[in-house]
Amino acid sequence: MLRKQQGQLAFDEIDRLNAWFTPFVLVAMTLAISCKQYFGQPIKCWTPREFSGSWDGYVHDFCFIENTYFVPNGTEVTDEARGSRHINYYRWVPLVLLLQAAMFVVPYNIWNLFHKRTAINLKGSLRYFEGAIKKQTPPEACESFANEIWVKLLNMRNATERFSRCQATINFFLLKLGFIINCIIQMVLLKHFLDVDDYFWGFFHLWNVEFKGTAEQEDSVFPRVVLCDFKVRNLGQQHQHTVSCIMLLNMIIEKLYICFYFWLIFVFIVTTSGMLHFAFQILFRRHSLIPTNLNNKPHMNPTRSHRFIRNYLSFDGVLLLTFIDAQFGAFRTSQVIDGLLDRFVAEVGDDYCPTYTLLDNVEYEDATWKKQQQPDSSTVTSLHEDPPERYVAFNTDTIPMDRLKNKACRSLIEEVDGPSAPPVADEKKTL
Incomplete structure (x- = not known):
């Protein structure tokens, strides 16, 4: 799925960050943790001296399967302490990471279903242009693509539907909104999965671990030393043992989840700012998204340029040109615009x-x-002369x-x- 999305043409940098790069990193994290969890030694416990080698293996496997609990150093191990802080999330980390990776891909797949119903069809138009460049010379490909787009623009202009000329743009903003909602849901999922108190746990944990070094003296999110209780039958009687275990796996999970926490914040800020910036440009400065100066084209002036952008290209046409500029460069986009302007001038006429x-x-x-x-001061020879x-x-x-x-x-x-x-x-x- 990720390999298929990598070659998509209707992809900007924010889409690639959300729907390709982040899921790829999460899948890599899943493989790293799974190798340590299922093929390595995720936990190592201190056992009593009378335990033999087979009993040591049993204790390690039992404590990894059953819930462990965390008691800060210097605190008495009581029944209340045993039930207050159970650690049971580490067994589900690989599956949860795969779920989080799939959640990043869902918004783009939903958009992929609805964009085909729009008149401009961003992905279809870009694939058409890519195929035309491979089969024809670049000028011929730009001319045929301009003719194809012009027909779609005229159909949208003559349509009676209310949002016929901005359907692709609305879907584009809904895609960005889906990425933002996904980041918020991911934060909520992390809070409940790790059983933390607030949404700023990443900042506090980073401060306690890296700067103060008090993670083991306080209630830690990723404890490295935990306790495990198990019972052993000996001569018909059950003897309970409490052993101390080192969670080697938690050291890896801690670093990965701290990085992922701050990465979520970064993706949320970038996606939100990018959506707001593009919304401001498409609503109030639409001409700035065109990668060429329309006023320098033949038979064009500021009034005609404004009319061409507002009445003919509209929102979906400008959005398509931005994708063409991002995927094929400004030169090919300028050639396509030249073909559209020729048809625009032919329809409007020169008698305007x-x-x-x-x-x-x-x-x-x-x-x-x-x-x-104004009168030139050099031509006035006397103060009594009347100005021209x-x-x-x-x-x-x-x-x-x-x-x-x-x-x-x-x-x-x-x-x-x-x-x-x-x-x-x-x-x-x-x-």
Whole structure:
């Protein structure tokens, strides 16, 4: 399962951290503990002198199978102490680790079931692009992929469903939310499995063990020295013995679970911050997710770029471009965007010219253009001279060619700047 997920295309770094790297580490931890538990010597007990070799083996196996208990050094072993702190989790550690590894994989598998029902189909689109690159030249592959995506974008734009253009994005955020909920459930599972008092046990235990060194004087989460009670029948009578055992396995479990505890906190912080950052960008700064400047493309300007991102790409189109950028690079993504822009310009047309209003300034839709030529101080020869007349003029070099060809734009320019100069032949004829 992990090997199959490693080659997934619809994977970002946070997904790989949650659904591949962490389960892989947990499986490795399970193998390490299982080898020590089932094929090594997980516990070693001190036995009375009269016990022979077979009795020693019996005590080791019995104390590992039955529950042991922890009594701090210097405390009297009483019946109340025997029943207060039983240690029985270590036998179930391998199975619980496998369960925790499976819980990290569950959110991605659930997302894998629902993403196929979306119109954009992230994994299907990325596989299509990967196959096109292998079978065709890169420009042809980008062109065919742009045509495929354009058809899907038009279908989503013409759909009557309310969330037709953001289904893949909603599923993407639900996947991140599933990873966050999984981290919280893992913390709750650790608390009850290890039988600790609060959710900050990792910090307190690390402080007591590594810095203060008082783990054996206090009630420890992972005791290294435990007690075990067993009875021996001798001549029809039962004699109870209490032996002290060293839990060699707990030394390994302690290090692994402390690392896993802080790793859970790290994964939770990274996943939450990544989801909030992407949500802010997709809602308020969608253009920043496009790996190229659309205003530098032919026949494009800020107004058309905004219209292309908002009305045509929408949420799912931008999300798909971010995955293409992450998997195939910015250059291939720019080629795909060029193919989409060609189809966008062909559908919108070049006759789109906004309405101008000439007052004290010239307004062009959302952008405001205001040009006033001030008198040059170098041309004023006297203080009594009147300054040149102030006027407003268009700079035709800054007007896009598609709007300059429009008759309404040319008439507006002639109205402000005056008619263009006559040709040279007409001027000679007049002379």
